[in-house]
Amino acid sequence: EKGGYDYFMLKEIAEQPKAVADTLLGRIDAAGSLTLDEVRISASELREVDKVVIVACGTAFHAGLIAKYAIEHWTRIPCEVELASEFRYRDPILGARSLVIAISQSGETMDTLMALRHAREQGSKVLAICNTNGSTIPRESDAVLYTHAGPEVAVASTKAFLTQLVACYLVALYLGQVRGTKWGDEISAVIRDLSHISGEVERVLETMEPVRALARSLASKDTVLFLGRHVGYPVALEGALKLKELAYMHAEGFAAGELKHGPIALIEEDLPVVVVVPSPRGRSVLHDKIVSNIQEIRARGARTIVIAEEGDEAVVPYADHLIRIPATPTLLQPLVATVPLQVFACELATARGNEVDQPRNLAKSVTVE
Numbered sequence: 251e252k253g254g255y256d257y258f259m260l261k262e263i264a265e266q267p268k269a270v271a272d273t274l275l276g277r278i279d280a281a282g283s284l285t286l287d288e289v290r291i292s293a294s295e296l297r298e299v300d301k302v303v304i305v306a307c308g309t310a311f312h313a314g315l316i317a318k319y320a321i322e323h324w325t326r327i328p329c330e331v332e333l334a335s336e337f338r339y340r341d342p343i344l345g346a347r348s349l350v351i352a353i354s355q356s357g358e359t360m361d362t363l364m365a366l367r368h369a370r371e372q373g374s375k376v377l378a379i380c381n382t383n384g385s386t387i388p389r390e391s392d393a394v395l396y397t398h399a400g401p402e403v404a405v406a407s408t409k410a411f412l413t414q415l416v417a418c419y420l421v422a423l424y425l426g427q428v429r430g431t432k433w434g435d436e437i438s439a440v441i442r443d444l445s446h447i448s449g450e451v452e453r454v455l456e457t458m459e460p461v462r463a464l465a466r467s468l469a470s471k472d473t474v475l476f477l478g479r480h481v482g483y484p485v486a487l488e489g490a491l492k493l494k495e496l497a498y499m500h501a502e503g504f505a506a507g508e509l510k511h512g513p514i515a516l517i518e519e520d521l522p523v524v525v526v527v528p529s530p531r532g533r534s535v536l537h538d539k540i541v542s543n544i545q546e547i548r549a550r551g552a553r554t555i556v557i558a559e560e561g562d563e564a565v566v567p568y569a570d571h572l573i574r575i576p577a578t579p580t581l582l583q584p585l586v587a588t589v590p591l592q593v594f595a596c597e598l599a600t601a602r603g604n605e606v607d608q609p610r611n612l613a614k615s616v617t618v619e
């Protein structure tokens with residue numbers, strides 16, 4: 251049932267191109283518009299939405315953090331993202347015009363379920379993004395957009411994450427379409443790029459051997475840091491979470507702009523630091539800033555592991571290890587940038603003799619608060 255792979259996690263990482271394609275299937279029509287008939291919240295209700303609030307836990311929360319960038323950019327609706335376990339305890343401001351999005355692979359996570367119940371009690375509409383048909387979270391929501399990752403068996407979430415991102419992009423684009431905000435060339439171009447993205451994920455998977463070798467060479471390290479900016483920041487958080495779960499290593503993700511506000515004090519000789527570099531096209535200011543961050547940490551001894559777009563030559567002089575990913579629009583970059591981090595964590599776990607599919611102390615679905 252592992253289809254020739256040693257671990258379910260490896261199989262699920264390899265299934266990502268298909269999972270991404272399946273989640274897009276039937277949702278973009280020939281004319282390039284979105285048809286999300288399953289989202290049973292009417293267009294007129296969606297036009298009234300004045301705030302989006304995303305609630306989720308763990309990896310699904312990281313998908314939500316990325317969704318915020320897409321939703322605010324494409325729809326201009328303010329969007330908050332909150333850990334489901336914190337949400338209802340702070341008496342959040344919600345109303346009939348708030349759209350709450352609950353993201354959950356299992357559909358059974360108690361923290362997320364309690365957050366969505368709280369939102370519905372306040373009169374808000376809840377849209378679930380979920381991978382498990384008929385599970386509790388979609389059953390208790392007003393509408394559901396299913397991700398089509400197929401069953402995810404390994405405790406550490408991989409393919410579900412990529413499909414959560416796809417679903418979030420679809421919701422963001424759909425909101426933009428329904429409301430007519432910024433609906434133009436940029437959005438049409440993104441939809442076109444989304445329909446090719448599964449091939450790009452496949453290309454990343456074909457180039458992972460050096461990432462595995464690098465991971466094995468770091469097996470005796472204690473700490474790995476991850477830096478990113480913009481949507482690369484949640485990707486850094488996700489890379490760190492995967493490493494904690496699987497390799498039982500100390501790992502932290504930071505927004506690169508925060509370095510000088512504290513974390514740079516952690517940099518010491520030969521400390522591995524993974525940096526997710528934004529595209530040099532588009533938001534090139536961010537690109538240039540992160541290149542300076544890489545220079546700063548390298549000058550202090552860090553071993554820099556740089557994830558950068560093909561053709562980005564500016565990073566070459568400062569990268570001790572360079573991991574190439576295909577060029578994508580900035581907002582879609584997490585779909586390709588996360589993959590090497592999953593492979594990295596999985597290989598480190600194996601090298602350290604850990605149980606990849608069943609990390610210690612963790613359960614696949616967390617049904618207690």
Ligand code: F6R
Nearest residue numbers: 308309310354355356359406407
């Ligand atoms: C990380 C991981 C967890 C889950 C979290 C939410 O690899 O698996 O952080 O993402 O427990 O689970 P779901 O998505 O089922 O609500």
